[in-house]
Amino acid sequence: MKQYTTEDLRNVGLFGHGGSGKTSLSEALLYTAKVIDRMGKVENGNTTSDYEPEEIKRGISLSLSLLPLEWKGKKINIIDTPGYADFIGEVISALMAVDSAILVIDAISGIQVQHEKIWSLAQENNIPIAFVVNKLDRESSNFLDVVANLQERFGNKAIPLTLPIGKESDFKGVVDLLEKKAYLYPNDKGDPQDTEIPSDLSSMVEKWRQDLLETIIEFDEELLQRYLEGEEIEISAIINTLKMAFIKREIFPIFAVSSHKNIGVSKILDSIVQFFPTPKNRVYKVENLKTGEEEVLSVGDNNHILAFVFKTSADPFVGRLNYLRVISGTLRPDSNLYNVNKEVQEKIAQIYFLRGKNQEQAIEVISGDICVVSKLKETSTKDTLSDKDYLVKVKSLDFPEPVFAVSVVPKTRADEDRMSSALSRIVEEDPTIRIQKNLETNETLIYGLGDSHLEVVVERMQRKFGVNVTLGTPQVAYRETIKAVAKAEGKVKKQTGGRGQYGHVWLELEPLPRGSGFEFVDKIVGGVVPKNYIPAVEKGIRETMEKGILAGYPIVDIKVTLFDGSYHEVDSSDMAFKVAAAKAFKKGFIEAKPVLLEPIMFVEITAPDNYTGDIISDLNGRRGKVTQIDSLGKLQVVKAYVPLAEMLRYSSTLKSITQGRGSYTMKFSHYEEVPARIQEEIIARSKPKIEEEEE
Secondary structure (H helix, E strand, O other): OOOOOHHHEEEEEEEEOOOOOHHHHHHHHHHHOOOOOOOOOHHHOOOOOOOOHHHHHHOOOOOOEEEEEEEOOEEEEEEEOOOOHHHHHHHHHHHOOOOEEEEEEEOOOEOOHHHHHHHHHHHHOOOOEEEEEEOOOOOOOOHHHHHHHHHHHHOOOEEEOEEEEOOHHHOOEEEEOOOOEEEEOOOOOOOOEEEOOOHHHHHHHHHHHHHHHHHHHOOOHHHHHHHHOOOOOOHHHHHHHHHHHHHOOOOEEEEEOEOOOOEOHHHHHHHHHHHOOOHHHOEEEEEEOOOOOEEEEEOOOOOOOEEEEEEEEEEOOOEEEEEEEEEEOOEOOOOEEEEOOOOEEEEOOOEEEEEOOEEEEOOOEOOOOEEEEEOOOOOOOOOEEEOOOOOEEEOOOOOOOOOEEEEEEEOOHHHHHHHHHHHHHHHHHOOOOEEEEEOOOOEEEEEEOOHHHHHHHHHHHHHHHOOOEEEEOOOOOOEEEEOOOEEEEEEEEEOOOOOOEEEEEEEEEEEOOOOOOEEEEEOOOOOOOOHHHHHHHHHHHHHHHHHOOOOOOOEOOEEEEEEEEEOOOOOEOHHHHHHHHHHHHHHHHHHOOEEEEEEEEEEEEEEEHHHHHHHHHHHHHOOOEEEEEEEEOOEEEEEEEEEHHHOOOHHHHHHHHHOOOOEEEEEEEEEEEOOHHHHHHHHHHHHHHHHHHHO
C-alpha cells in the first residue's frame, strides 16, 4: 500500500444492529475497490472480516475487524463491528479509532436497539453519522418508510443523498440527488452506468433534491442568499458546505444500498472521499501528566509520537497484538515508546497494516492512521504510548461494567493448571470481562455482558490456549446467624485406659447487630477452666462457625460467652476443650432460633420510561424493594434492593423485558434474613453435602 498524507486518510466504522448487513456491506466495499476478487458470504463463512472460528460457527461478527482499501487516491480504513449487545465493547473500541460512523439499517426491520445505542455513543463523542439503508433488494423492503422513521427518531436533518431505482427484486440502481443523475448497476461488479433519471421518479427526485439543497445551503449564508435569488449553485460549493455540516453533525446523509447485489456501494465510497472527515477533524481528550489538567488534542497537532491502544488480541502463536490509532507523529519500526499507563518503556519491533486476518508490513504509520504492533510486553487496551518527553494520557471511552456472572470449572487437572493464565490473556483482549476468585465458595467467576459473551470466551479459551472448562451458576454466599439468646453445655469425658480426655464448658450465645461479625468473651471465675485452655475453646467455636450448622455456610453476627465449666488435672487437654466447645456451640446455636442470611444487592436499572412498569413488576416478583425512580432524559433509572439469588440470570430477563434497551449495574449492599420457605429449600439442598462432609 502506497504512502498517504493525513489529509488523504478516512477512518470509517460500520455499526448497526445484528443482522443489518454490516459484514456484507464491508465485503461489497472491498470488492468494489478491487481489494478482493469475489464477495464472500456470511452464511458461507468466507467473508474477509468474520474469520474467527466462533464467528463462522455463529454467522455473526464477534470482534471488530480492520479493512483498509484505496479509492480515488485516498486510503479508507473501514472497521466492521459486531451488532449484538453482548459485544458492545468492540463497538466502543472502534469508536475510539474512527472519525465517522455509518449506521447500517435493514430496510425491512428498520431502526433497532443497537442503532439507538450507537447513535447516543457517537453523539456523545462528536462523531459524524451517516445512514445506509441496506437490503433494498429484499421483499417488503421500503426505503422511504425507513427514511420517515429515521427522521422521526433522529430529526429531519437525516436526509437522503441517493434514492433507489426500482423496488425489492427490481432494485437496480440509484439516483444521486446532488449530481441529479441516475446510475444503474447491471452486474455485481459495483461499476455504475450513468443514465437518464426514470420519468416516473422525476417528481420525487425534484422534491427530495430541493429538500437536500435547502438543508445543506442553510449552513452557508452566502450560498443561501444566492439560492434564494434563483442562482444555480455549483456542486463543489454544495459539497464543501455539506462536508462542514456533516462534520459538525448538523446533517446525517442517507444512502440507498443493496450490499448483496452491490448496488449503490460505489456512491458510499465516493461520498467518503468527498465529504467525510479526515483524521484532522477528530479531537481527543487527554490528561497532561505534568500539569494534571485535561486538554483537547486534534490529530496531527504536533510531531511527538502519540498512539492509543483501542484493541488487543491474544494470539497463541504470534503473541499479543495491539491495535493502535496514531494521534500524532510518525510511528516506525524500532521506535522506543513510553507506556504512560504502565510507566514502562516499550520497544516497537514490527508494524503491520491488517486486513481481516491478513497482515502487510508497514514501513511507517503517519498520524491519523491505524496499525497493529506485536510483542509489546506490558501494553494492553486503553493504554497510551508516547515519546518519553511528551507525557499525556488519552482518555478512553467508558466500557460497560460486566454484571452477568458464571462460575468456571476446569475439566481436568491439566486444564486447572493452565486456566489462570488463559483467563488473564482473555481479559487483556476484552475490557468487558472481569475475573474474580470467590474465596468463600472456592469458585472462579467470570463476569461478562451476557450468556453469549461468556460462551464465546469459553470457546476461545479452548481454541487459543487448549483449556477446557464448563460454566455453571455461581453459588450464593449465604450466612448463618441466630435471633435469640441460648445457653448450652458441652462435655467430653473419655476413659480408655491410660490417659483420658476431659473438657467441660458452658457457653452463652446471643445475636449481634448485622455486620458485627464475631465476639468471644471470657467470663471464667475461679479458674474452673484454666486460662491455658481458653484459646482452645475459642478455636473450637471459630472452626464450627466457619463450617456452619444449618446449611454449611459461615456463621456471623454472634457473641459467645464462656461462663462456666470444669477440668481434670490429668485428662484435660486442648483437644478435649476444643471438642467440648464445638458441642456446646452447636447445641446452643440450634436452640437460639437460627436463620439464614442472604446477600442483598443494590441495583440500578436504566431503560426507556415505557418499560418502567414491567421492570418494577418483575423486581417485585424477585423479592426486590424499589426505593427510588429517577428521570434521565427519556430514560428512567429504577433503584432497588434485590437478593443476589434472584439476580443470577437477570441479564437475559432485562433484555427480554426492554427489547434490549435496558441496562443495569449491581453491587453488594448488606445481608438480610432469608424467608422461611426459601430457607427450608436451601437447607434441604445443602443436607446431602453436609452429611457427605461429616462422613
